Amino acid sequence: MMIRRGLVVAGLIVLLAALVGVAFAHGGEEGEEPADALTLLRQAMGALTVSPPNTGLAADKIHDALEAAEDPDRATGVDPALVGAADEALDGGDALGALTILRRALASASAGASAAGGESPPVASPAPSQRFGEASAEAAVASKAGLQAIPAVTAAIAADTTMWEPFEPKFTGTAVEYFLVVGGVALLVVGGLIVARR
Amino acid sequence: MASRANRSTAGTVAPGVATPTAQRAGLKEWLIERLALRSLTYEVPEHANRLGYLLGGATAAGMVIVILTGILLAQFYNPSADQANHSVRALTSGVFAGGFLRSLHVWGAQLTVFTLLLHLLRVLFYGSYRRPREANWIVGVLLFSAVMGFFFTGTVLKWDQESYEALAHNAEIAEILGRLGAWFSPAFSQTTPILTRLYMAHVSILPLLFALLLGIHLFLVKQHGISPLPWANRKETGGRGLAGDRRGHPGDPSRGPVTFAMHLKKLSGYVYILLGTLVLLAVLVPAGIGPEPVEGIEVTKPPWPFLPIFAAENWFGIKGLLWAVVGLEAALLAVPFIDRGKSAHWRDRKGVVAASALVLVAAIALGLYAYWVPPATHIGM
Numbered sequence: 001m002m003i004r005r006g007l008v009v010a011g012l013i014v015l016l017a018a019l020v021g022v023a024f025a026h027g028g029e030e031g032e033e034p035a036d037a038l039t040l041l042r043q044a045m046g047a048l049t050v051s052p053p054n055t056g057l058a059a060d061k062i063h064d065a066l067e068a069a070e071d072p073d074r075a076t077g078v079d080p081a082l083v084g085a086a087d088e089a090l091d092g093g094d095a096l097g098a099l100t101i102l103r104r105a106l107a108s109a110s111a112g113a114s115a116a117g118g119e120s121p122p123v124a125s126p127a128p129s130q131r132f133g134e135a136s137a138e139a140a141v142a143s144k145a146g147l148q149a150i151p152a153v154t155a156a157i158a159a160d161t162t163m164w165e166p167f168e169p170k171f172t173g174t175a176v177e178y179f180l181v182v183g184g185v186a187l188l189v190v191g192g193l194i195v196a197r198r
Numbered sequence: 199m200a201s202r203a204n205r206s207t208a209g210t211v212a213p214g215v216a217t218p219t220a221q222r223a224g225l226k227e228w229l230i231e232r233l234a235l236r237s238l239t240y241e242v243p244e245h246a247n248r249l250g251y252l253l254g255g256a257t258a259a260g261m262v263i264v265i266l267t268g269i270l271l272a273q274f275y276n277p278s279a280d281q282a283n284h285s286v287r288a289l290t291s292g293v294f295a296g297g298f299l300r301s302l303h304v305w306g307a308q309l310t311v312f313t314l315l316l317h318l319l320r321v322l323f324y325g326s327y328r329r330p331r332e333a334n335w336i337v338g339v340l341l342f343s344a345v346m347g348f349f350f351t352g353t354v355l356k357w358d359q360e361s362y363e364a365l366a367h368n369a370e371i372a373e374i375l376g377r378l379g380a381w382f383s384p385a386f387s388q389t390t391p392i393l394t395r396l397y398m399a400h401v402s403i404l405p406l407l408f409a410l411l412l413g414i415h416l417f418l419v420k421q422h423g424i425s426p427l428p429w430a431n432r433k434e435t436g437g438r439g440l441a442g443d444r445r446g447h448p449g450d451p452s453r454g455p456v457t458f459a460m461h462l463k464k465l466s467g468y469v470y471i472l473l474g475t476l477v478l479l480a481v482l483v484p485a486g487i488g489p490e491p492v493e494g495i496e497v498t499k500p501p502w503p504f505l506p507i508f509a510a511e512n513w514f515g516i517k518g519l520l521w522a523v524v525g526l527e528a529a530l531l532a533v534p535f536i537d538r539g540k541s542a543h544w545r546d547r548k549g550v551v552a553a554s555a556l557v558l559v560a561a562i563a564l565g566l567y568a569y570w571v572p573p574a575t576h577i578g579m
Contacts, residue, residue: 039492039493039494042492043492043494043495045489045492046359046489046491046492046495046497047495047497049359049488049489050359050497050498052572054497054572057495057497061495163283163284163287163489163490164489164490164492165489166358166486166487166488166489167287167290167291167486167487167488168486169290169291169297169484169485169486170484171481171482171483171484177481180298180477180480180481181477181478181481181482183474183477184474184475184476184477184478184481185474185478186474187470187471187473187474187477188470188471188474188475188478189474190467190470190474191466191467191468191469191470191471191472191473191474192467192471193467194463194464194466194467194470195464195467195468195471196467197467
């Protein structure tokens with residue numbers, strides 16, 4: 001019995017040693033930087049949307065977007081003036097203001113693409129759905145052949161910039177909600193009475 | 199109904215005619231016999247009705263709520279990456295009671311994991327895994343893993359920034375594991391994207407696995423009986439160890455023995471409390487969803503059950519995350535084979551109790567640390 005317990009303890013120590021041994025593999029490799037300004041702005045928005053906002057990362061992405069905006073091939077769908085305004089706001093410590101300006105910049109990008117005569121609005125590159133949503137070229141072909149999502153719906157979703165914002169429903173105090181609150185309290189009372197009974 | 203012919207001159211119902219009360223008693227007896235409900239009236243220890251011994255049942259009830267709401271949500275969810283986030287928003291804002299159902303599902307998952315952790319800690323600290331319950335402890339650890347699998351896959355399915363980064367971590371770990379991690383790799387299937395496969399795991403593989411393990415778990419509890427309290431008389435726990443104590447404790451003789459049916463009734467009270475809490479949370483703090491994901495940044499942190507191991511990732515990278523999970527799982531599985539003494543009393547198990555307390559405190563501390571620090575970049579995105 002002592003030998004068995006010793007083997008088990010030794011096994012755990014080996015595992016813990018392995019944990020320390022492969023330690024300090026900190027710092028992942030940076031992936032290839034996306035080329036277009038629109039994706040960089042979406043990344044900046046992503047960094048500002050979380051709580052607390054990652055202002056350092058957002059600033060880096062906005063600076064990269066400003067550089068990309070100078071290249072016509074990479075500036076599609078981006079208003080450099082608004083991006084510059086967002087950069088200034090962030091430098092001034094106004095993360096919320098910068099986020100608001102970025103939303104306007106991306107909203108105008110989507111509106112501009114729609115006004116250009118039915119072209120698809122610019123999308124982030126590479127789209128996350130491409131990395132995890134389509135495993136192969138064959139799957140992409142199947143998608144185009146209509147074997148997956150309804151193309152019109154997919155396009156509408158891609159054009160909907162509200163998808164780039166968090167969706168946070170709130171308690172609004174409707175009659176139904178108050179009814180459910182009363183129901184919840186009633187369940188608590190009933191449960192408490194049952195638990196309290198000997 | 200008693201007919202006029204059957205009534206006596208005194209106005210009472212003649213013998214042989216069923217009164218409404220007798221009819222209800224008849225119906226009750228009919229149900230008891232057909233559903234074999236008398237088989238639930240076997241005796242259990244009085245302490246089976248303590249909260250600590252009802253946590254497993256509360257966890258199971260939480261899972262039932264989550265599964266039922268999940269079935270309803272699945273009617274409106276689209277598991278393709280370009281529509282998943284949108285389908286969740288459409289369900290929340292465009293389907294009758296959709297937001298409430300989703301919030302019940304999300305909060306139900308949180309509370310179920312919470313009661314599960316309490317149940318695991320109660321069993322661990324009480325030494326209820328000792329002979330003859332080692333196998334049931336292992337089944338319990340596998341159940342815990344299955345529930346965490348549910349939580350992980352459910353986090354990914356909503357397909358927002360948090361989901362995407364969770365999946366990216368999953369892909370990195372799959373790469374480290376090589377062939378062992380093949381199923382978790384996006385490249386595993388040439389025709390079915392990994393989000394769809396995780397959805398399939400969430401709604402079919404994990405539920406089947408969970409049902410099988412839960413069935414074995416409950417069977418073994420029935421066979422071994424409710425484990426005794428660790429501070430029971432040490433003499434009672436000698437010899438074979440903690441055999442199931444199926445007798446009612448003397449306690450207050452006027453109360454009679456405690457039966458399993460009474461245990462279920464007490465459990466129902468806690469289930470009502472759980473459900474009431476979920477309803478209030480779902481209405482007052484409805485579940486939201488983050489923005490559609492964008493590749494190239496790592497700005498989110500995992501949900502609270504995974505925060506302690508997230509701290510390991512912050513210090514040691516993705517491999518640290520993997521080894522933290524493996525180490526925790528191995529340690530849990532090894533517990534009944536390390537702690538094999540005769541007595542379950544805490545005084546006779548100081549080493550294991552102290553080590554467990556230390557791990558628990560460390561996990562809470564690491565979780566709080568991970569909550570406050572900003573995330574670092576670990577993934578080659």
